[in-house]
Amino acid sequence: MTFLENYFASIKSKEIQDSVFSVAKKIFTDKDKLGNFDYKSQTSGLLLGEVQSGKTGQMFGIIAAAADKEFKVFLILTTDNSRLQQQTFKRALDSFSNFCVCDEKDTLRFKMNKMRLPVIVVLKKNSSVLKKWRNELLNSRFLDGSPLFIVDDEADAASLNTKVNKNDISAINRNINDIRKTSSSCVYLQVTATPQAVLLQTTVSEFKPSFVVYFSPGGMYLGGDFFFSKPEPYCIIETDEKEIKTIIDPNEIDNTWLSRAILNFLVVCSQFKLSNYSNVCNFLIHPSTKIKDHAVVTEKIGETLNEILQSITDNDDLIKESLKTEWVNLQTTKPEIKPFDDIYDCIKDMLFHSEIKPYTINSKSPADISFDNGFNIVVGGNILGRGVTFPNLQTIYYLRTAKTPQADTYWQHCRMFGYDRDRSLIRLFMPFSIFKLFQELNESQKALIKQISVHGIDSTHLLYSKNIRPTRKNVVLSKKLSIIAGGVNYFSAFPINKSLDDLNKILLPYDGKDMKECGIDFIIQILSYLDSEDRNNDWDSREFINAVKMAADKQHLKKAKLLVSVGHKIKKNTGTMLSQDDRNKIDKCVSDISLIMYQLTGDKELGWSGKPLWMPNIKLPDGFIFYKME
Template sequence: MNHAESYINELLQRNRATLADAVKNTINDIVPQYIENFSYREHVVSLLMGNVQSGKTSHMFGLIAAAADQGFNIFVLLTTDNTLLQEQTFKRALADLDTFCVCGENDYIRFQANALRKPVLLVLKKNVHVLQQWKNNFSSTNFCAGNPLFIVDDEADAASPNTKVNQKDVSAINRTLNAIKKTSSSSIYLQVTGTPQSLLLQTKIAGWKPQFIYYFEPGKGYLGGDFFFSDEKCPHVIPTDNDEGKELLQDDEFPENGLKQALLMHLVSSAHLFLNGSQVSNFVVHPSVKVSEHQKFANKIGEYLNELNLSIDEDCTIETLHQTYDNLKTTKPDIAPFDDIYSYIKETLEKDQINVLVINSKASYDENARYETGLNIVVGGNSLGRGITFPMLQTIYYCRVAKNPQADTMWQHSRMFGYDRDPGLVRVFMPPLLIKRFSEINKTNNSIINQINKAKNADDIKMYYPKTLRPTRKNVIDNSHLNMLVGGVSYFPFYPTNDDISQIDNILSAFSENDGYSVNLQLIYQIIQMIDSEKGDWNKKSYLSFLKSYISEDPSRQGVLIVRRGRDIAKGTGTLLSPNDRALVSRITDKVSLTLYKVTGTKGWDGKEIWIPNIKFPDGLVFYDVN
């Protein structure tokens, strides 16, 4: 039996047939095209994208096993610099990849003694000291240089990109990762993430832009962005006050608020789950990046629990619990009877069986690991992000409002996404501002996924976000290669050229002069393709890229086309738009608008008629592109 078959059988033995099929699809799509054809003389960078908490680890393990069947025998699996996550991944690899020699960070003797008798998998944190040590270890062996490395960088957008690119320098981790690749004559570097923004915005010359990209669909039962943050109002997402996170810690009383409501939701939903045989139910509270506030929130939750325990027999408490129960029943009609729920909550409070855990950089691994069983409330910040999986995470309270929000960071905080949730009982509490931001991120994520499914390489994938939201952190994008198109601004060439004016005439023959036609963006795309500039002041490539990404989200998306003919305007005039047309275009705020003036050509145009474009993208959006 080969390595891939062994791993697939392992999944089947655990009754994970759907996941096994999905992993096989990923293997069958990637291995023949990219791994079987590997040249053994180059360093290839690639990207595997999956939704947050959609089973990326299983797909990584499947590809590692399949690559071992193709002759690769040295694998490095990188995690973020998080001891909890590294331990979690290491233990899972030991359990799942039983045909491999799985090594941790301190297993150099084991690695060397194995001497490639089995394919070896190293599970390492992206810590500069750990990476440097293993770079030295690879260099000191007599079998690494002549064998290709297969490096899998889980959460590759975290820590791996060069954070000093705008200082004309290289950050330590990025430099060390590059050095590790060079300990071998060839390598495949597989970036893995659910948030590829920073990776897609890398330049080719940096050496980290993926050369091929693959997206795998989440399996059946996955709750993701479209479940929680589609355009329609979701009953599972409950708005809280925008300033509640700050006000909670300043109030010594026990007023009604979103945190208390979330706590009651968690108790009621947990009671149902435990009454039906569950061993665990988790509630994550993500209030702030500040470690100092985590314990304060934990203390506040403890106070709420004490208050509830003291008043559990009072009519007002019973009524409040019943209201919470009724809310959950709207999405979970078969929820256990209220009397059973109430009795379970009362007994649990009396026996003090609710665990309030704080997870942050100051908490130990043993303390962190206690959420695998029991009724838990977990409070933390950044440590609740990338890679950490909470089983049966049913309730989330998220009130962290960043001053300069980044799409990839926010999306990684989406711990509510995943499989092992009861969809009828899951609830997310967050301020309306954050609900809006998550919805906006979800739209662009869907656009990126649609583009990946059609793209030939990373150059074909573009993204856009509202002005108030950056795609990723500034320090990993090379500003000298970054192009940004800002919505609400008119773009036009001073010195336009038409590839074939007769073709443009033919396309526009159906349009007369009025206040604008609603047209499919595909038509605007075709017109822009036929217009250029003598002086390079018309960024056609970026305009087309934006339109392509916008269309990928919705192929039927509409724009506005405004056509004017017979204009006697001098060359180099500027926007060309008349006051009336300028006012007309300014009123179009939520769509792409393209205004086309056909000038007579008598004033500096060599006596030739020519079409001059003026394009404006939707207000409030910024489109990002890297050349």
């Protein structure tokens, strides 16, 4: 039995088995991935999936397949989070009965194995841990003549160089590079659901992947299109915008929306218990990044639970009506929900026996807290953003805001994504402004995945609204980052026409004074005939083509606007191209991809060759920024 076949024995779902097999086959047979790996060189790749879509299972499948390809030493790197490191270690231990699976403290087990079995070591991305294992690898001599396979989970989180703009190297980045160099041959596989920072590495960076493999989630997955679709889905309950501030105010006694979310959760817990659906149900609250705010909210939760119990004990009609309101809300999507009176009695019993447990989870919390059992209300911040899973997460209360949200950070907060949820009972409480932000992020994520899937990693760039930053600034080399901003006119001062005859043939029929409608593909065709004497500083049609494709995908555009005008006398290296009249016309195309093509006379006295040529001016839809790395 192969290692991959043995790993399949731990997977119950045929759908997941097929997906894991497909991904592993693609990685190890495609020639542009590891199909032609020579076991002598260093290479890197990117495994891309959705948030909580089964990336760990795919990682393990790739490790098993790599073991069948004679790789013997595997490192799995997790974020510097003991809870997540232990979660990954235990899963590896359960999944690989024919491997030597080591915790980061298991140096003796690593040595005693003496490579009899393939070895997997699960490490936090912590400087001291990485240094220790670099030395272990070197001293053991196990990698002499053997390749190393590193799987970097959440590779965009801590692995990249945070001092890239200071002409220096950050500690974690240096340590990972040092480990990669312990063997003359290494495969470094980055894994993430938010590849923005990875994609914005320079082409010469050792952390820019040479290939990417995207795997689609399974059919039962609840993701961005479920929670943040247009129109607004049933699972969204809009809270008051002011709750963003009042919930973390210890002196604020009006916590209407928090109370409603708790009541909704109590109904769901009772339904789970009465129907024997599950003995675990979780409620996640993300109020802010600050630990002191978490303490305030957790205290309010405890007070609210006590008040609910007291009101039920006192036979208060108001609390009964409030609970029934939530029951009715849930009944609209779960018609078979248990009768309200049964739900009400169950809630009373659960509260009386303190079965609803509030928890605070942050950097000061114990690492061994588990949410795999019981009915839990969890309050936290950054630590909730990556990797940590919450089974049966049915209720979410999200209030975190930022002046300039980072796309990757916010998308990682989508802990509600996943498989083991009852979709008819899931509810997401958030203000409308935050819901709109996540809608925007969902559209950007879909456009990004489409670009990667269709065009590969080299032709993929990023497109976001101007009020959203794709990732943190300190891991992107700013002097190599270029942007194309929507609403801004870009023209070529040094245009080259690859085929003047072809351009004349397709453009002259559009000659006129007005912007005319045409297809997106026609705009791309025009751009493909254009080049520049200075691609780096003047005009690069390849980048504009990518920008057009992404803008069209993101905005679901099928048509663009085109104006063609002939007979222009413009000096070479001019500082402006458009006439005021044409500038006014294109500026009115606020939501369109718009292109103006001037046919110049090309007079020698104006600096040209004496032959006619076409000069382009393009403008993307307002409000977007297209990011590209040189």
